[in-house]
Amino acid sequence: MVCGLWTGRGVLMKRQAVLAIDVGATKVAWAIGQPGLDRGVAIPGQPPRPPFDLLGCGIAPLAASKGSWPGDPIGLAETLERALSEAGISRVPEYGVAALSHPALQHRQAAAHVDLADEPVTIRGRDLERVQALAVTHTLAIDREVLVVEPLGYSGNGFSGVADPRGLTATRLSGTFHLVTVPVAVRRVMRQALELLGVELERMTSSLKASIASGIVDEWKEERVLVVDLGGLSCDVALLDHGSLINSQTVPWGGELVVQAVARECRLPWDRALAVTLQGFHAKPEVSALLENQLGALRGYLEAFLRDELPPARAVVTGRASLIDGLIERLETALGVPASLGRSPWARALGELPRQVALSPVLGMLALGLERSESQVAVGVSSRLIDRLLTRTKQILVEYF
Numbered sequence: 067m068v069c070g071l072w073t074g075r076g077v078l079m080k081r082q083a084v085l086a087i088d089v090g091a092t093k094v095a096w097a098i099g100q101p102g103l104d105r106g107v108a109i110p111g112q113p114p115r116p117p118f119d120l121l122g123c124g125i126a127p128l129a130a131s132k133g134s135w136p137g138d139p140i141g142l143a144e145t146l147e148r149a150l151s152e153a154g155i156s157r158v159p160e161y162g163v164a165a166l167s168h169p170a171l172q173h174r175q176a177a178a179h180v181d182l183a184d185e186p187v188t189i190r191g192r193d194l195e196r197v198q199a200l201a202v203t204h205t206l207a208i209d210r211e212v213l214v215v216e217p218l219g220y221s222g223n224g225f226s227g228v229a230d231p232r233g234l235t236a237t238r239l240s241g242t243f244h245l246v247t248v249p250v251a252v253r254r255v256m257r258q259a260l261e262l263l264g265v266e267l268e269r270m271t272s273s274l275k276a277s278i279a280s281g282i283v284d285e286w287k288e289e290r291v292l293v294v295d296l297g298g299l300s301c302d303v304a305l306l307d308h309g310s311l312i313n314s315q316t317v318p319w320g321g322e323l324v325v326q327a328v329a330r331e332c333r334l335p336w337d338r339a340l341a342v343t344l345q346g347f348h349a350k351p352e353v354s355a356l357l358e359n360q361l362g363a364l365r366g367y368l369e370a371f372l373r374d375e376l377p378p379a380r381a382v383v384t385g386r387a388s389l390i391d392g393l394i395e396r397l398e399t400a401l402g403v404p405a406s407l408g409r410s411p412w413a414r415a416l417g418e419l420p421r422q423v424a425l426s427p428v429l430g431m432l433a434l435g436l437e438r439s440e441s442q443v444a445v446g447v448s449s450r451l452i453d454r455l456l457t458r459t460k461q462i463l464v465e466y467f
Contacts, residue, residue, distance in 0.1 A: 083121060085162040085265055086432035087146065088273055089128070089256065091298030091322055094145055095428040097123035098159060101436050114281060116412040117433050123416065124153050125424050137251075139258035147263060162265040163435030164256045165276035165427050167297040171316040172247050175218070176205035179240035186223060186235035194220070194232065197241040205245060211253045213272045214246035216311040229310070246272050246314060269435055273427045274302040274314065280410035280430030283309070283382050292378040292401070293408065294368070296387035298322035301364065303371050305378065313375065317367040321387025324360050331356055346391030361393070365400045377403070384408030386424055 083100040099118035126149035129141070150158060178200035182193060197220070202212055219227040222236030231239065257267045274295045283291050287309040295302040297320050304314040321343075329339035332352060342349045347357055372378070380403050383394050388407055398405035409419070410426035 083159040084435045085159045086428050086435050087164050088428040088431055089166040093125055094128045095125045095425055097428045097432045099432045114411050118436050122153050122155055124149050139255045142259040143262035158263055158265055161268050162260045163269045163431050165271055165273045165431040167273040169300040170249050173314050174245055176201040176245050177242045179238055181238050183237055186237055189231045189234050193239055197239055201243050209250050210247040211250045212245055212247050214275050216244040218242040218244055274304055276427040276430040277384050279434050280426045282384055282408035289379040292381040294383045296321055296385035305375055315371050319364045348391055361396055381405040382408040389420055
C-alpha cells in the first residue's frame with residue numbers, strides 16, 4: 067500500500083504504509099499508517115500531532131490457548147484478516163511491525179568492548195553498532211531473540227558512562243546495554259502470522275517499549291518515572307530516567323489472572339467476574355478483599371524491582387488492567403509518589419477511555435515502524451543466529467578440548 071504526495075516542487079514522492087500490531091493475551095490491536103505530511107510540526111494550544119497519518123485502527127478479541135499463547139499463527143492471522151476486513155481494509159501494506167507482551171520475556175544487562183586502534187581515534191556511529199552487536203551476540207542464548215536493546219552508557223580513554231560518545235577519541239570503546247529478549251518460537255509465530263497475510267515483518271519490540279514510544283510519559287520526560295504496564299498474563303515494569311530506559315522486568319501479575327481468581331474464589335461465571343473486577347475496590351466486600359490481596363502481590367513485585375534503585379518521582383500505569391476502579395489510587399499510596407493513567411495523546415480522539423488505553427501501544431509501534439533510525443535493531447535472526455551458534459561452538463571446544 068503506497069500513497070503519493072506532491073512535495074511542492076513538482077516531484078511525486080512515495081509514502082510507504084505500514085501495518086502495526088500489538089498482541090496481548092486476550093486481544094490484538096492493529097493500526098495502519100504512513101509518514102505524516104506535517105510530522106514534527108507543533109501547533110500551539112493543540113494536542114501533540116503523531117508522526118504519521120492514521121489510515122485505520124481497531125481491536126479484536128484473541129481466542130488463544132493460555133498455555134501456548136501465541137502459539138497458533140493461523141489463528142492470529144485469521145483474527146487479523148477478519149478485523150481488517152470488517153474495517154473495510156481491502157489492501158494490506160507490504161510491511162509490518164509488531165509489539166507483544168509475554169510472560170516469557172527476560173531482562174538482563176550485557177557488556178562488550180572493541181579495540182579501535184593503537185592510537186586514539188574519533189568514535190563513529192559504526193563503532194557503537196559493533197559494541198552493541200558484540201554484547202547481543204555474546205549474551206543471547208541460541209533459542210532467544212532480542213526485542214529491546216537500550217544503551218546504558220559507553221566508556222573509553224578518559225570518559226565513562228557517556229550516553230553518546232560519538233566525536234570523542236579513544237583506543238578502546240566499552241558499552242553496557244539493557245536487553246529484553248523473547249523465545250525465538252514466539253517471534254516465529256508473529257512472523258508466520260503476518261506472512262499468511264502477505265506482510266513482511268520488519269521489526270518487533272515489547273508492548274512496554276511501544277507504549278513509551280506512544281508518548282505516555284512525554285509530559286514527565288525530564289523526571290525519573292516508573293512505568294507499570296498491566297497486561298493480561300504478566301506485568302511489565304520499567305524505570306526511565308530523562309526518557310531513557312535504565313531497567314525493566316516482567317512479573318507474573320496480570321488482569322486476566324485477577325479475573326480468574328475472582329471467578330474461582332467467588333464462584334462466578336467469567337463475564338460476571340470480569341464486571342465485578344472492573345468495579346474494583348467498590349465491589350462487594352469479598353471481591354474487594356480479594357483485590358486487596360492481589361494488589362499486595364503486585365506491590366511486593368514493585369518494591370523488589372525498586373529496592374536497589376533511586377526512587378522515581380512519579381508512576382505511570384497503563385494497560386487495560388489499569389482500568390480496575392481504584393487500582394491507580396492504591397498504587398499511588400503504596401509507592402508514595404504521584405501516579406496517573408498512561409494513554410497516548412494520539413489516541414484521545416479514538417473513542418472511549420478503554421479503547422484509548424488499548425490502542426496506545428500499537429500507535430507507538432506504528433511510530434517506531436515508520437521511523438528510520440540508524441540505531442534501529444533489525445528483527446532478522448539468520449545472521450545473529452549463525453553468530454551465536456559459532457560463538458557457542460567455540461566455547462564448547464575451549465571448555466572440553
